[in-house]
Amino acid sequence: MALMAVTGACLQGGDRCGDDGFCPIGHECDKVNNICFAPGHRGKCGNGIEEKGEACDDGNADNGDGCNADCTSDESCGNGVVDRARGEECDCGVDRSTPTDRLCRDALNSEFRGYCRHDCKRHCGDGELAEDEICDTKVPVNTSCVSLRYDFGRPGCMDSCADLSAAQCGVWNWRLQEPATSSLLTGVWGSGPQDAFAVGDAGTILHFNGQGWQAMQSPTTHDLWGVWGSGPRDVFAVGATGTILHYDGKDWQVTSYGSESLIGVWGRGPQDVFVVGATGTILHYDDKGWQTMDLPMVDDEYEFSGVWGKEQDVFVVGHDFVIDEDGTPRDHGKILRYDGKNWQLMNSPPSQSLHGVWGSGPQDVFAVGREGTILHYDGERWTKMTSPVSVWLHGVWGSGPKDVYAVGEDGTILHYDGEDWTKMTSPPVELSFFGVWGSGPQDVFAVGLEGATVHYDGEDWQPMTSPTLEPLSDVWGSGPNDVFAVGADKVLHYNGQEWQSKTFPPADGVHGLSSVWGSGPNDVFAVGENGKILRYNGQEWQVTTAPEPKRLYAVWGSGPNDAFVLVYDGTFLHYDGQEWQPMTPPTREPLSDIWVSGPKDLFAVSFTGAILRYDGLEWQPSLPTSEEAYSFRSVWGSGPRDVFAVGENGTILHYDGEEWRAMSSTTLADLYGVWGSGPRDVFAVGESGVLLHYDGISWLKLNSTTERRLVAGWSAGSTSFVVDNGGGIYRHTRTTPAAPATAASP
Template sequence: MRWTRWIVPFLVLPAAGCSLLYPFDLPDAADGTVEADGGDGEAEAPPVCGDGVVAAPEVCDTALAPEPCTTACGSTGAWSCAADCRTRSCAAPVDESCNGADDDCDGSTDEGYECAAGLPVDCTSPCGVTGTATCTVTCERPPPWECRTGTELCNGCDDNRDGATDEGCACATGWAVEHPLAPGPESLQAISMTDRFGVVVGTFGNILHYDGTSWRRVASPAPHNMKTVFVSSPTFAVAAGFGAALARWDGTSWTTDTEVSSLVSVALYSVFVLARDNIWVSGGSGTMLHWDGAAWSRSDTHTVQHLYEVFAFGPNDIYVGGRSGTILHWDGSDWASIAPGWITDDVDAIWGADPGTVYLAGGNGLIVRYEPGEDRWTDLSVPTGESFTSMDGSSATNIWAAGGFAGGAIAHFDGASWSLDPSWPSIDRRGPMGLSVVGDDVYAVMHDGGILHRDAAGVWQPMAGAATVRLRSIWGASPQDVYASGVATTAGGSSTATAVLRYDGASWSLPHWLPRTDAQGLWVAAPNDVYLAEAGGTIPYWDGVRWTNLTLPVWGVRLAGIWGHDAANIFVVGQQATGDMAPAAFRGPAAPWRALALRPEALGIGLTAAHGVSADDLWVVGEAGTIARRAAGEDYLDQLASGTTETLRGVWAASATEAFAVGDNGTILHWDGTAWTPMTTSADPWYGVRLYAVWGTSAGNVFAVGEGGTALRYDGVAWAPLPVDLLDDLRGVWGSSANNVFFVADDRSGKIVHRCGASW
């Protein structure tokens, strides 16, 4: 029994593992699994998440350090293990780095820094041009001089940073006339408009196109002197002129038709397009040409008179007017004279709304109505000595005629009677050369290169790029914010409105037209902070939204000049227009404007211009050699000896010890900090010439302009004429830098002369 009790426990103990009786695996008592041979005698435990070991089916472990990964936005992130270690995701960094990438995948790059490293950033160049530059590797904005634009402006700066300044700009190679688009007497001759497209032609190859918004210069196939144009559509137009010149527009370019010049050599005066294969052209010595779609041919008119106008209702109903009352009609087979004997003036224009009524116009205000059904002629001439050279209309109750060589005349027919329109601004010495009517809109091309537009409300004004006004002042806030002002005048010289033009670095526009104003001066504090000095004594002010008239505390002041140190310190000068005719000077714009009294008093003297180096160091000049200076904090202008009695019309100060004044008889004076001394002698070529304005960038770079296209430059040593090929009186000068300077002309030409480029 004792042996038995001992052996039983021995046999029982191994039963939990290997059996001595069964040397093979037995089911595990805990989980019923069978361990493979060679095991350690214990079944493998399931993986434990967070034990630092990645065991299947785990894909990660929360106890291990996150490994790097690539996020969906391409940045380097870290794997984030789920709580059960069965899944993981690539987590973007919380903090953004300066590397030009979107590290945190929020859609933004390098946020929190000035800009994204290596990526484009908006910028403004030293010339004030908006462009792009590359952000630095430290995510800092690049300096302004690295700013570049896609295109080069004409502003004295290398905008696209290609190493060349103002390439492609006419002003980079010389003094260029930038406005109007076709400057000079008779530069524009005829106009033809549709509702979507318009063409103006003139001498020396001048061709302008209108796209419904603005005019632009178009290349001519040759320097033709064109007299007439007919626009059929935006893709088809025909122009003709002197020397049998004829050109066609195909929607892309103008091409000279050489076949015409092989048939005739006379001047061609009028074109009418019935269809692309049915075109009629009239000209000198009875010339009539016809295009049938294949070739040009001559049509015998049985006259040698010049034929100035051709107008067609259809292929078999065509009228022609010409010299000394010549009037012809085409019935489809031959030309016949239908003129009544009492018409002896030239017939220059013909138009009709329907074949039953034809209107003809010409010399000495001639306007007649012809009713072919009754063979009846009616004289409707208007009281003017001008010659109507153009006629057009949109209906039987809206017909216009224009022309003239002594100031011009425009007449309107309302269906009942003809009357002269006195509302158009006669900004041209001689008057309109031609007109075109589209609905309620009327367009007139002027002798001096201007183009007028009358809208449906009945308001006439010049069109952008073609305002032949008398420019008097120019100033700017930047190379891309330059303003020029001038006035439209009647034939007698009376002002009717003020035009304010703006240059954006590429072209001139006409954003402002102020009727019944007479601006004598202009000053610009900022792009939307513009002031005018008006002869009537008000200061029209543009705030970017509207014009407001600032008023002086006294009445009867005729203003002549304006200048400001900043928007809070603006000075206007002029003269009392009544009473003792005392000089007038005021400081504003804070109301009320404060008067600055001249000391000692000088009655009957008008002040003309002002400029200074600060609000407390101001110079004013005027008649009888008047020069006065404002001392700091004083409401007085103390007169100083000028050494001349000539009227001084311009002044500019470089510093407290360097200033210049110009005036009549070529007067140029210099201030050296102690006294004013003359710089002109009788030997100078500008001696005797009236100088109107002076401006500079430093005491060693000063410009002066005056009568007859006179333009001078002072280099710190001597004055010398500039090669400006103009005869117009230059009234204003301003520049944004030594390499970007503008002159404006006061000669009813609207001319603006510009010089730009790297150096000159």
């Protein structure tokens, strides 16, 4: 502390300080300021005297009171010192202040640019794009990942706001990654998208760091078959001759337990790990070490290869060997369950060897094995699922009950969406896969022969085998395995396996089919030239002719007894379940498309920019006259207060129930079709292969992989079908529905 020098004989014996003052005995005098310092306080922050090198000194060592604890800042914004106690995120100073934060990079506080704002808050992350920011972490990036040479996605923003992040970008389909080994890989597991491990023959261990796979130093040359961990610094690998490896985040250490082959490993935590293998082996690791578990119902003929659990339940799959009466050895699938106390053999449908097991919970467990076997446990019983393949399936993993993968021989990769198993398109190489794991539905790995690692970002885009080369004009379906496409004189139908073509006798006069819509799988309409109206009843197509043989443009409805057909001359036909009746709007517009939200709500768009709406009684213009020269080609909505219209020069308008507003489409290409599965999952297609997607935030380009004109599309949940003017058909599949958006921007 410091005292002013005082006068008086009472301080006789003290040191003189100034002309008339004295300092107490032992105190030190500052002869310039006539101040006395207690022993050891001179030159110290907190003595109440602002001395050389100090910006302030308020006599204490507290922050947030106008002078910080080390007396280097008066805690005012603009002094170049970041005062966290005052809520400052940065401070690059003003005028000639010398900032202490290296991130300032010679820039001062500024309202419009640089690292720090004038109020000492960071520009980056403030929800506004500063002049020299590439992006902002709180502002959605409106640039598509296609510009970064990916196929789909919205880029993120780096923490510095100085560059875009491709972490959310993806490529279509399963893709083969750069190999890090030529050895067979048999198992894969990870703690996250930037931390995965793969193991295989001759002690091979690979690590994925988010960029690529690299070989790790392995302490063994024995074959490894399984890998699992509780975290990035607690990973186990098992293999031949009782080999057990453990990784602590730095090195792999080897231990052995017996001489039997160990094939699968899984645990509930670092002190609760299960290992399974040959001759009925099941090991458990706790704080006391590895121990063999008692399995009274199992003999040496059993071999276990997969283990997985949830909460108290642990499931083990494998097989036993049985010699038939004719001396032929056969294996039979076996499943065991551990309830925290005892193992029990479960009843399951007859099957050959089971190899992999995974579940989303104790009441939702999948097991896979030979001959394409897939079993499912619902908490009460195991049942056999319909499998699209007959090859040996080695591994199974999922991100949830409606997103499950199984891999196996001959490049087989299957996906389960909660209803059906379907075969996915794998890379065009002849490989077998033995392990599968992912950090989520948009980040899945499979490993297999010749060191192959393949990765899936969550979306497929595949050209399908089409039975025609003639232009297609429209597509609609009742579900992903019941889809109709029309064009020229043909109706195509997809049954979940292949597209088949339906042609009509010349006497029917069917040609120029332009539109298709249905109320269900057994009630489908298609329209074309010369007033032809086709209707499908689930068995056959019936051809009728409208009251006047004019060109019919579009068909849509709300049900089997409420369908509308758009006629080329701007009039309509309405079907009430009995007959087609003509309808005439008050003004004749060259209309191009219609969409119906309900029995008393129809939208129609025109080539000349008009939008009409019918309420069941009368027609009204929906879009006010505008100076903009719109030309619309298609209209669709998720409901009467969420309608999209698209057209020439990249035009996209949105109706919110009150008014139509133009949206930024990021393209000048003519758009010919719009459709979606919901208000935050909308697609538009057009000239030169343009494929756009709206996620509730903005429209983004997707890579359609074609330069053909895309003319129409249709969606059922996470699956879409798109047709082009050359007979091409494309299928877009996402393993999970589109993520909900949090903001909208027209």
